[in-house]
Amino acid sequence: MLEKEVITEWFNKYSDEVYNFLIYYTGSADVDDIVQETFMKALNRIDSFKREASPKTWLISIARNVAIDEMRKREKERKKKDKAVKDLPLKQEQQTPETVYHLNETKKELYETIQTLKSSYRDVLILRGIKEYSVQETAAVLSWSESKVNVTFHRALTKLQKKVRGKSI
């Protein structure tokens, strides 16, 4: 069956890319479920995939949306609980991008600062800055114009610089 072949091929080719993106995007290494959900959604929408588009950017845009939904769900659940998260016993040490990718202190600080920025700045910094996607790829993932990617990236870098400088004073 064609769908089976296509989705298997895409999974073999792009699952690592999706996985790495999700780790940076969610700030957690616990993203296996989101990876699966991403490819499930891609499978269900495979008819709507435009052949001239890139499967990679299409999958990353789906992954981003799934991650946003998941983060909202987790936030809701956390708020519902009476105790603070820190009081809950952890099953295992929580892995973060810093520990997964063995980021040095500078990169760790940079990454933590990026996480404090507003979502549009964070998105473009992760895609353009960390994942080094081209302007075209970033525009495709975020459904922005290329001009908006350029402008927002510059504004995000300026904001990031100010925050990092502010921390180092």
Place this chain on the structure above:
Amino acid sequence: MDEQSKEQIVLNLHEDIQKNANNSPKRSVVFMKKLTFGAVNAAILIILTIVLFNEVDFNQNTTPLDEKRSYTEGQQASNKQTDTDNGDSRDYIENTENTEGQTDSVPEPHSENVLEQFEITYWEVVESANSDGKVKDFDSKKALTGHFMRIMSPELARWHVETYFKEEDDGLYVIPTDSPTFFTEEKPYEVEKVDQRKYKVIQERQNEMIGHVKMIYILSFKEDKWIVEAIASEDLEEES
């Protein structure tokens, strides 16, 4: 991601495909029902249209109403398009195009869009430069000034070109310096109407590069569109 997790996900995907394949006869029945329902609705609509059209045709006073309606429809179509655009900078052009038969009325500017387009126009050129700073699409100050004049007055365009670019024998280069202080929607601002064809956008800014200033972006309506006419700044350092 470890190999075990990957294998499990692939298995789950294949299971899902199998499930969908088993359900597909049901899906085709639902699809046929939807198709039939849609066809019936379309037929009713066509019949109604024919009936209404015949009724209108008998009425002798339809011509003035038709003219009014087409203007209103044009207005509605334009409004719909503006509503569905996601804050796209085309908004500021939409309003100017909808002035058919009303040459004296000047639409209000979408200040944020105009100023965003101004910023985008500048950054597009700077971003196009290679690692040596050589600009890609323009090889002279004159050419770049012409390009900037799409969103700036001639004087402002010339000022930006002179300040931020230099012309060499082999082309145009970006001067490595701080960028202009662009408007930001993140800070509060005021819009002041000077007259029908001129507005001021005023915003207080403060950073180590420019100090504490009041930025004044002057927008003017020229050749059926809003452009950035001039930019001024007032020092607020002494006042603070």
